[in-house]
């Protein structure tokens with residue numbers, strides 16, 4: 318049985334002057350899958366996120382989300398339609414508490430008028446209580462009860478990354494974009510983040526696109542991987558298929574890896590120099 322893709326990117330071209338940031342990029346996200354995008358520095362990974370979230374408008378191609386085109390859509394409108402994103406560099410309100418930062422993720426779900434808010438009645442009261450309940454569920458889910466009332470800026474880096482993930486979850490996204498979620502983390506923090514990403518897939522069933530340099534993490538978690546180089550997709554497939562693709566090995570290791578790539582293609586172990 319085929320289902321409609323959550324998101325479909327078709328033949329996207331994006332240039333900055335002479336630089337082709339994206340060149341014929343196509344992929345679609347089906348169901349609650351974890352789709353990873355890998356590639357060396359400058360391959361175009363962040364540009365894909367910027368196109369999806371409305372920060373960049375490509376010169377060619379189409380992008381649909383929930384069956385409708387989002388090309389030319391403003392970032393806040395695309396976010397409101399259910400696309401949430403975490404960033405390489407944490408973007409939280411440092412002086413606000415964990416709870417208040419998570420409540421920021423709920424602002425699309427506030428559905429009352431200002432006069433109802435002033436008198437704290439009607440929809441203002443019920444909507445606020447429902448939003449607080451949802452935030453408490455996320456606090457439980459991400460195991461951050463111990464930090465709930467602390468200003469985010471005071472917390473360890475790994476916890477801040479987890480709170481940023483929490484804020485994205487508070488939006489109740491239909492698609493979650495994770496931009497290097499374990500960058501700068503130690504082994505224990507990475508392991509915790511990996512566990513939460515797996516829980517999001519299995520329990521919350523939210524489709525995710527993951528951009529990450531930690532290959533171990535990508536190969537362990539992803540359902541499918543798209544490898545890119547110089548804006549061009551090299552191969553898309555199961556992690557083991559992508560990992561052993563000679564073009565991918567070349568892109569990562571450079572021309573010195575010709576022997577390694579050939580050996581992998583032949584299925585033969587590489588000889589020691």
Ligand SMILES: Nc1ncnc2c1ncn2[C@@H]1O[C@H](COP(=O)(O)OP(=O)(O)OP(=O)(O)O)[C@@H](O)[C@H]1O
Nearest residue numbers: 333336337338356357358359360361362363364365
């Ligand atoms: N706003 C911009 N103006 C000019 N060039 C840009 C812009 N954004 C991206 N590029 C260029 O597009 C190419 C792809 O960049 P992008 O940031 O998408 O790569 P990346 O794979 O995310 O790299 P990294 O792993 O280093 O974050 C690079 O050559 C980059 O310099």
